[in-house]
Amino acid sequence: MFMELSGQQGVLSLLLWYLSFSTADLTWPCPQMCVCRQDTLEINCSSKHLTSVPEGLPGNAKQLDLSGNRLKTLSRRQFYGLSKLEELDLGDNIISMIEVEAFQGLKNLRFLRLKRNRLKILPVGVFSGLPNLRSLDVSENEILVFLDYTFQEMGNLMEMNAGENDLVFISHRAFFGLRSLQELNVDRSNLSSIPTEALSQLQNLAKLRLRRLTINVLPNNAFRHLHQLRTLQILQWPSLDTLNSNSLIGLNLSTLVISSCNLSSVPYASLRHLVYLRYLDLSYNPIRSIQGNSLEELLRLQEFHLAGGNLLSIEPGAFKGLVYFRLLNVSSNRLTTLEESAFHSVGNLQTLRLDRNPLTCDCRLLWVVRRRLRLNFDGRQPACSGPALARRREFREFLEVELPAVFACRQARILNRQPQDIKTEEGANVRFECRADGHPAPSVTWLTPEQTPLSSTGRLRVLVNGSLEVRYAQAQDTGSYLCVAANAAGNDSISAHLLVHSVPRNYTTPSFFDEGWFETSLPPFSNSSGRVPRPYPFDAKTLIIATTMGFLSFLSSVAICFVFMFFWSQSKGQIKHTATIDFVPRTSMGGGGDGADGGRFTMKLI
Incomplete structure (x- = not known):
């Protein structure tokens, strides 16, 4: 009896197992050539050489992978029965056409991938029926244009990758309806300008990446109305060399990356509005200098x-x-030093990247090497390129006792300290010498009697070798000039005195010299040997330009007159080319008699 009951239970268990297997098989049919996982509701038909979407897909599937096949076309309502589908991957096919409403019925779809296909255009309405889509990838296709209202029914889309296409134009209302979009990538396209009007539709955009474009100027108000934008990445624009002063106006960025472009200087005027900026990356631009007192408006950097x-x-x-x-990364540049005075407070600095620079290890870098145990070099220690006893040594290798001898400087010193007092007359050229020595090489500055620094241009200018040149000296140039030589170890100075005698003038006559027009002032009854040249208001270049403009104006007036006469003559109709004129000849006495014979002659107009 017991054995009979056990046998019946075994048969019942076997029958229940068979029925459950059959039911599962019926409720989860797996298309041929696909791999299905009922526990995760995944269907993988990737790289199966399929030329069409397989039939018989289970309606409760959540993930469908059709990537790497030979699909060419997606028909209307192609996936209509898959109402539970959340992820659909159609990447790496040869899809060139998607019919309108192809995705109709996928009301729960969250992720749609169409990467690396052959799409040239996205018809309006192709994405209808996707109210809950969160991420769309149409990158690496051949799309030429985004039309108005292409994405209007995707109100919950948060991320879109449209990079690596052949885009030449984005219509002004192409992004209309994308009220939830937070991240947009537009990489490597043929856009000739920033699609400002289209981008202004994205009121909630938080991150924008524009990579590998061929635009050379970032215009004013390029990103207007993007008040929620926090991250802007402009990458690999080899021709971008100019940012207009108001190009970033209206943005509240916290992260700005303008990398691998052609900026020759830090765009201070464009950055000054970004008071919330925390992260700034200008790497891989041919920038030569970071100026002093020019970034202080970026309070939160x-x-x-x-x-x-x-x-x-x-x-x-x-x-x-x-x-x-907190962090400065200037690695792989041509810096020879970095002075402590560049920072507001070195106590706040946590990470410093100075590696791969030709650093001269002297007193200017002593502050860095003394903090070598507290500073984070991000695993890349700075190394010395000079002087000889420190060459190729990393900062961590130096002992504290040898720092004063290695990281040393020599105070600036003016070599020629002989008094320089020059007396001259107006119009003469004067030069004061100022040669200095020290380590590091000192900078030489000249100050006017009013203590104003002189530049390398103008009538009073500082030459490359440190000398001061006064051209065409004037009486008002009289005074004491101060030469200051300074370096990190200290400074030195010396004065030079100039006295310019004014020349009395009675009348002036213009003369022309090699450098232009000058005014020559002559005292009474003097000959030409007493001339003192003075700058004349007009030089030769100005006169040539004025003469050329006057001649062109004359020719233009004559041409206009001839054209007017031509059209006026045409409007008069038929013109006679000959005319007969009657006249009465005058007598030899100067009067005309009654019996005098009349005359006539014919005149031909040429």
Whole structure:
């Protein structure tokens, strides 16, 4: 009896197992050549050489992978029965056409991937029926244009990748309806300008990436109305060399990357509005200098990256006022030093990247090497390129006792200290010498009697060798000039005195010299040997330009008159080319008699 009951239970168990298997098989049919997982509701038909969407897909599937096949066309309502589908991958096919409403019925779809196909255009309505789509990838296709209202029914879309296409135009209302879009990538296209009007439809956009475009100027108001934008990435624009002063106006960015472009200087005017900026990356641009006192309006800046450029100097006060500044990355540049005075407070600095720079290890870098145990070099230690006893040594290799001898400077010293007192007359050229020595090489500055620094241009100018040149000296140039030689170890100065005698004038006559027009002042009854040249208001270049413009104006007036006469003559109809004129000849006495014979002659108009 017991054995009979056990046998019956075994048969019943076997029958129940068979029925459950059959039911599962019926409720979860797997198309041929596909791999199905009922536990995760996944269908994988990837790389099966399919030329069409397989039939018999289970309606409760959540993931469908059709990538890597030979699909060419998606028909209307192609996936209509898959109302539970959440992810659909159609990447790496040869799809060239998608009919309108092809995705109709996929009301729960969250992710749609159409990457690496052959789409040239997205018809309006092709994405209808996708109210809950969150992510769309149409990158690496051949799309030429985004038409108005292409994405209007995708109100919940949050991320779209449209990069690596052949886009030449984005219509003004192409992004209409994308009220939830937060991230947009537009990489490598043929756009000739920023699609400002189209982007202005994206009121909630938080991250925008524009990579590998061929635009050379970022115009004013390029990203207007993007008040929620927090991250802007402009990458690999080899021709971008100019940012207009108001190109980033209206943005509240926290992260800005303008990398691998052609900027020759830090765009200070464009950055000054970005008071919420925390992360700034200008790497791989041919920028040569970071100026002093020019970034202080970026009050919240924490990180500054300028790696892989042509950076030669970071001026004192470069990061002045940046109380939250934590990280500086200037690796792979041409810097020889970095002075402590560049920072608001080196105590706040946490990470410093100075590696792969030709650093001269002297007193200017002593502050860095003394903090070598506290500073984070991100695993890349700076190394010395000079002097000889420190060459190729990393900062961590130096002992504290040898720092004063290695990281040393020699105070600036003016070599020629002989008094320089020059007396001359107006119109003469004067030069004062100022040669200095020291380590590092000192900078030479000349100050006027009013203590104003002189530049390398103008009538009073500082030459490359440190000398001061006064051209065509005037009486008002009289005074004491101060030469100051300075370096990190200290400074030295010396005065030079100039006295210019004015020449009495009675009348002036213009003369022309090699450098242009000058005014020559002659005292009474003097000959030409007493002339003192003075600048004349007009030089030769100005006269030539004025003469040329006057001649062109004359020719233009004559041409206009001839054209007017031609059209006027045409409007008069038929013109006679001959005319007969009657006349009465005058007598030899000067009067006309009654019996005098009349005359006539014929005149031909040429």
